[in-house]
Amino acid sequence: MATKKISSKKASVLDADQIISAYMEDVLNNEKKPVTVYGFCKAHDFEEVSFYQFFGNIEALEKGVWEAFFSQTMRLLQKNPDFASTSSREKMLGFFFSFFELLTLNRSYVLFTLKSNKNMLHSLMALSGLRNHFKSFTKDLIDLDNSSAQSKLTQFQPTVFSEAAWVQLLFTIKFWMDDNSPGFEKTDIFIEKSINTVFEVFNNTPLEQVFDLGKFLFKERMA
DSSP: OOOOOOOGGGGGGOOHHHHHHHHHHHHHHHTSOOSOHHHHHHHHTOOHHHHTTTOSSHHHHHHHHHHHHHHHHHHHHHTSTTGGGSOHHHHHHHHHHHHHHHHHHTHHHHHHHHHHOOOHHHHHHHTHHHHHHHHHHHHHHHHHHHHHOSSGGGOOOHHHHHHHHHHHHHHHHHHHHHOOSGGGHHHHHHHHHHHHHHHHHHTTOOHHHHHHHHHHHHHHHHO
């Protein structure tokens, strides 16, 4: 999400992505987030009123970065003509792999912002927009599975599943942040094992998958 200064004369064509790119560059260059909207806009040479067309304050912009990560991930997935016809499990795997590829492209920003926020509540607030979008995405996946299930006994509870998937996403972000393997290959392994486990748990056949994931996590702890 590279950026460049935007002339105030071109404020009418300013969009949310340009503001987000400018913000990410600002955070990395100054090693702190902007204190005021006025100072941020002045530093990047665009009008403050244009900022407010998209974001109410700096905190909303911070949330907007994570929402943009989600939106860009979904756009990438939907470019694949086969995506719509794949299973829920494959859609979830596709999302995780694509999402973490995008995070890797912006790793310096993600690590700085999440590690600099010692207040966990603040970090979770910054992720709140992402959480809403991601939970809606996972609920849609399960609603689709439920509509084709022949028995209510095989149906998932969308709310429970989406919350479990969100916790899994947070856990995977933490794993990825600590991963120092080449190409973050351990994160790829973790994603596949953990997503398969989530689906196996909700299919009521969890033991083999949970045991497999447990062995992997134990080995990582001991490494």
